[in-house]
Every structure is written in structure tokens, then in C-alpha cells.
Amino acid sequence: MDPKEILQRHMANMIDLSSDAFEHVFSHFELQTYKKGQVIIQEGDVVDHEYFVVEGCLKAFYLNDDLKMFILQFAMPNWWTSDFDALYSHNKASIHVDCITDAVVLRLSNANREKLCSEFHAVEHFFRWRTNKGYVASQKRLLSFMNNDTKHRYEELLSMYPQLYNLVPKNLIAAYLGVSRETLSRLHNG
Amino acid sequence: MDPKEILQRHMANMIDLSSDAFEHVFSHFELQTYKKGQVIIQEGDVVDHEYFVVEGCLKAFYLNDDLKMFILQFAMPNWWTSDFDALYSHNKASIHVDCITDAVVLRLSNANREKLCSEFHAVEHFFRWRTNKGYVASQKRLLSFMNNDTKHRYEELLSMYPQLYNLVPKNLIAAYLGVSRETLSRLHNG
DNA sequence: TGAAATCGGTGATGTACATCACACCATCTT
DNA sequence: AAGATGGTGTGATGTACATCACCGATTTCA
Numbered sequence: 001m002d003p004k005e006i007l008q009r010h011m012a013n014m015i016d017l018s019s020d021a022f023e024h025v026f027s028h029f030e031l032q033t034y035k036k037g038q039v040i041i042q043e044g045d046v047v048d049h050e051y052f053v054v055e056g057c058l059k060a061f062y063l064n065d066d067l068k069m070f071i072l073q074f075a076m077p078n079w080w081t082s083d084f085d086a087l088y089s090h091n092k093a094s095i096h097v098d099c100i101t102d103a104v105v106l107r108l109s110n111a112n113r114e115k116l117c118s119e120f121h122a123v124e125h126f127f128r129w130r131t132n133k134g135y136v137a138s139q140k141r142l143l144s145f146m147n148n149d150t151k152h153r154y155e156e157l158l159s160m161y162p163q164l165y166n167l168v169p170k171n172l173i174a175a176y177l178g179v180s181r182e183t184l185s186r187l188h189n190g
Numbered sequence: 191m192d193p194k195e196i197l198q199r200h201m202a203n204m205i206d207l208s209s210d211a212f213e214h215v216f217s218h219f220e221l222q223t224y225k226k227g228q229v230i231i232q233e234g235d236v237v238d239h240e241y242f243v244v245e246g247c248l249k250a251f252y253l254n255d256d257l258k259m260f261i262l263q264f265a266m267p268n269w270w271t272s273d274f275d276a277l278y279s280h281n282k283a284s285i286h287v288d289c290i291t292d293a294v295v296l297r298l299s300n301a302n303r304e305k306l307c308s309e310f311h312a313v314e315h316f317f318r319w320r321t322n323k324g325y326v327a328s329q330k331r332l333l334s335f336m337n338n339d340t341k342h343r344y345e346e347l348l349s350m351y352p353q354l355y356n357l358v359p360k361n362l363i364a365a366y367l368g369v370s371r372e373t374l375s376r377l378h379n380g
Numbered sequence: 381t382g383a384a385a386t387c388g389g390t391g392a393t394g395t396a397c398a399t400c401a402c403a404c405c406a407t408c409t410t
Numbered sequence: 411a412a413g414a415t416g417g418t419g420t421g422a423t424g425t426a427c428a429t430c431a432c433c434g435a436t437t438t439c440a
Contacts, residue, residue, distance in 0.1 A: 062333050070336045072329055085326040088319065117315070121308055128307075128318040129278065131325055136275040138328040139262055143252050145335055146260045146368035149396080169417060178336035180398055185419055339426075359387065370428055375389055 003031055003054045003106055010052070010078050014129050015122040025123060028112040034103045041083055041097040046090075049107040050082035051075070056103025057167055061175065062095050071176040074100070074164065080130060100168050150179050151187050193221055193244045193296055200242070200268050204319050205312040215313060218302040224293045231287040237276035239297040243267050246293025247357055251365065252285050261366040264290070264354065270320060290358050340369050341377050 007029070008022050017025065029052070034040065041047055043063065051058070058075040060083070072095065075081035083093040087110060117124035144153055154177055158165055164173065174184040197219070198212050207215065219242070224230065231237055233253065241248070248265040250273070262285065265271035273283040277300060307314035334343055344367055348355055354363065364374040 062337075064337050068337075070333055072332070084322055085329075088322050088326075117318075118311055121311075121314070124311070124314050124318065125307070128314065128321060131318060131321045132274055132278050135321055135325040135328060136278075138325060138332060139275075142262070142328060142332050142335065143260055145332065147252075147254050147258075171417075181418080182399080182420080183397060189419080361387075371388080372390080372429080373427060379389080 003104060006054050006078070007052060007106055011126055015126045017120070017122060021120060021122075025116055025120070028116055029106040029108050032105045032107055034099045034105065036099055036102050039096065039098045040105075041093050041095070043093055043096055045086075045093040047083045047086035047093050048111075049109050050080055050084070050087060050113070051097070052106040052108070053077050053079050053081065054104040054106060056105075057100040058097055058103060058105075059100050059168075059172065060095055060097045069172075069175045070178065071172060074161065074168065074176065076161065076163075080134075084131075084134075100172070145178070150177055150183065151190075153177055154184065154187055193294060196244050196268070197242060197296055201316055205316045207310070207312060211310060211312075215306055215310070218306055219296040219298050222295045222297055224289045224295065226289055226292050229286065229288045230295075231273055231283050231285070233283055233286055235276075235283040236280075237273045237283050238301075239299050240270055240272035240274070240277060240303070241265070241287070242296040242298070243269050243271065244294040244296060246295075247290040248287055248293060248295075249290050249358075249362065250285055250287045259362075259365045260368065261362060264351065264358065264366065266351065266353075270324075274321075274324075290362070335368065340367055340373065343367055344374065344377055 004026055007026065011017060011022070011025075032051075034056075040051065040058065053075045055077055058081055059071050060073040060075060060081050061069050061071045063069055073079075073081055075097075081097055083095050083097070085091060086093040113127065117127060144156060148156070154173075157173070157176065170184055170188075171181040174181040177184065194216055197216065201207060201212070201215075222241075224246075230241065230248065231250075243265045245267055248271055249261050250263040250265060250271050251259050251261045253259055263269075263271055265287075271287055273285050273287070275281060276283045303317065307317060334346060338346070344363075347363070347366065360374055360378075361371040364371040367374065
């Protein structure tokens with residue numbers, strides 16, 4: 001489906017924008033296509049864009065000193081991703097974003113977001129709402145971490161994203177759940 | 191210190207507001223004082239306000255089916271708290287907020303926040319920035335959960351809030367760290 | 381003021397998980 | 411075609427934590 005239409009429907013869920021206004025908003029995005037494995041943000045980068053996923057699957061992850069990977073987010077279609085800390089505070093990136101599959105993405109620069117937010121109150125409202133949603137989701141995940149065992153969280157993840165099981169390798173699912181791939185494997189047959 | 195001045199300094203960290211504009215903004219807040227132990231939000235409540243802490247310490251927490259407590263946030267002076275999910279989406283509260291100590295708080299209703307956000311672009315920018323900061327902090331805490339052991343997280347918490355050690359009982363610190371109070375006690379002497 | 385609740389420490393035991401080690405299979409590569 | 415590489419399963423062992431049980435000290439309150 002058309003990237004423009006996908007973004008339009010996504011924003012229409014939250015705010016009202018006339019076609020003309022949306023046309024103007026959309027003109028500030030850039031369409032990008034990436035290959036599986038391609039890196040979008042690397043630790044240490046200056047981050048100037050946020051990314052709306054149209055097609056495919058990205059991952060946002062942290063690498064610790066032992067190069068162990070911790071996945072913050074699987075970015076599926078209709079989700080936004082970036083290093084939001086680096087993006088807002090103009091620090092260097094502390095996380096990585098890359099492509100689990102080939103992907104089609106709409107990216108928006110910091111400057112263009114601020115421009116659109118000052119032009120359209122509804123757009124600023126949209127971004128405030130979206131960030132709040134991310135915040136709440138992150139807190140829910142934290143609670144699930146403290147409250148539930150791994151098996152429970154595994155089933156929670158699969159019921160939220162049924163596609164994930166066949167789409168991404170098990171070691172990445174383990175890196176999202178915060179367990180070793182061996183434990184995940186034992187849970188699955190167990 | 192004067193609650194008005196504390197809020198003014200807090201907002202001035204992020205945005206520029208003339209004295210007159212701030213005066214107008216401030217008139218939309220209500221000053222509240224609470225006693226230690228007093229409940230501000232209960233699970234199931236309709237949530238219509240967010241809270242800026244001027245003095246004292248609140249906690250935002252979730253109770254699971256076994257009545258085990260998980261603390262999402264210690265709200266210290268200059269922090270905001272509420273059930274942001276319930277507040278934005280008009281769901282019933284899924285968490286609780288109460289007072290660990292006597293507290294002085296400025297509260298802002300949903301309607302007044304939206305009014306101020308539409309009147310002053312800078313104010314909307316402020317709230318977007320604040321929510322982003324909360325989002326980022328929550329992701330960092332999640333990473334710390336996955337990456338670090340309990341002792342490391344305990345020291346992290348105390349270095350971030352040195353006052354906390356004498357201010358709040360250890361069982362609450364354990365409920366923030368996601369370990370049993372026994373384990374925390376053993377860590378502390380061990 | 382005396383009883384009750386809250387707060388904090390410590391031992392014994394069980395368990396969910398990490399880690400290391402190895403083995404199998406499917407792709408990819410030259 | 412042969413070897414390298416990445417994904418996945420499974421056993422053996424160690425460990426960080428929960429849980430239960432009990433203790434004394436302090437605070438709260440009727």
C-alpha cells in the first residue's frame with residue numbers, strides 16, 4: 001500500500017487534518033528503503049531523524065560492554081522509532097537501530113518536526129500523544145518484567161505480535177525478553 | 191520556598207515564558223497539601239489531574255493480584271506524576287499514587303493543560319519534552335533491569351537519589367528494584 | 381501506657397535462570 | 411563440492427534470587 005496513505009491513516013487515528021494540511025505535512029517526510037541488515041543508527045552517531053515504519057521490521061537495541069544485545073523495541077509497520085534521547089537532547093546516540101528485514105520507512109528530521117509542530121497545533125498534539133503512548137508502553141513492559149516470569153512475558157509478546165515468531169530469529173526474541181536463547185528454547189518446547 | 195517560584199524555575203529550564211505569561215499559566219494550577227500516607231490516585235479512579243511535586247515524596251505503584259507492590263516512580267520535588275495512561279486515554283487508573291511523606295503539590299487538570307497547550311506553543315513544547323524525558327528514563331531503567339544485577343541497580347538508585355536511603359523504608363526501595371526486602375537487606379550489609 | 385503494627389536483619393531451602401559445551405542442520409561463499 | 415557461518419536444541423553445573431520462618435527494635439495509636 002501507498003506509504004502516504006498509511007501515514008495519513010495513522011495520523012487520522014489521533015488528530016483531524018485536512019487533505020491540504022496533510023499534503024503539506026507529508027512533504028516534510030523522506031521515503032527511504034533499506035535492505036535487511038542495514039544499519040540506520042549507530043551508537044555515537046548524531047541523530048537527526050525519527051522513523052515511521054511503512055513495511056518490514058526494524059530493531060532498536062543497546063549493546064553492553066560485553067557486546068551482549070538488549071532489544072528495546074521491534075519496530076513494526078505503523079510504529080515510530082529512533083534514539084529519542086539523542087534526538088531531543090542532541091547527545092550522541094547510545095543505542096543502535098537496524099533492519100531485521102528489508103524495510104520501507106518515512107523519516108522526519110528534528111527541524112521539520114519542530115516546524116510542523118509550530119505550524120499545526122494538531123501535529124504537536126499528535127507527537128505529544130505518541131510519546132505519551134511510548135512512555136506508557138515502556139512502563140507496562142517494566143511492570144511485566146518485575147511481575148511476570150519469562151514464559152508469561154514470552155506469551156504476552158507473541159500474542160501482541162503473532163507475526164514475530166516466524167519473522168525474527170529466536171536469539172533476538174530472547175534479547176527482547178532479557179533471557180538467554182537456551183532458556184527461551186527450553187520454554188518453547190518445555 | 192514558594193511553590194510558584196519553584197514551578198517557574200522548573201519550566202524556565204526548558205522554555206522561555208514572560209512573567210505575565212507564567213502568571214497566567216500558574217493561575218491554572220491548584221496548590222494541594224497532603225499528609226503522609228494520603229492517597230491521591232487509586233486503581234479504578236477516573237484520573238483528571240497530573241501532579242507537580244513541590245515538597246515531600248510520593249510514590250506511583252502497581253499492585254498485582256497477590257497485592258505485591260511494584261513501584262514505578264518515587265516522585266521527588268520538581269518531578270511530575272500521575273497515571274498518564276488513564277489521564278490521556280480516559281481509562282480508569284491502573285496504578286496508585288500516594289504520599290510517602292507529607293507533601294506539597296501543584297496539580298493541573300487535563301482540561302487546563304490542553305487549554306494552556308493551545309494558548310502557548312511553548313507550553314505544549316514543554317509537556318512534549320517532559321513526556322519524552324519520562325519515556326527515555328523508563329527505557330533506561332528497563333535496560334538497567336536487563337543488563338545489571340540488583341546490587342548495581344541499588345547503587346545506581348542511591349547515587350541518583352541520595353536522600354532516598356533515609357527518607358523511605360527499605361521495603362519500598364526493594365519494591366522499586368524488583369527484589370524481595372530480604373535480598374535487599376543482604377545486599378546492603380553483604 | 382501498653383498493645384499492635386511496622387520496620388529491619390538473618391538462617392534454611394528451593395528454583396529459575398545463566399553459562400559452558402556440544403551436536404545438528406540449513407544457508408551462504410568461493 | 412567443501413568449508414564456513416548462523417540458527418536452534420539439549421545436557422550438566424553453578425548461582426542469584428524468592429520464599430518461609432523467626433527474631434528484635436522502633437513507631438503508632440486507641
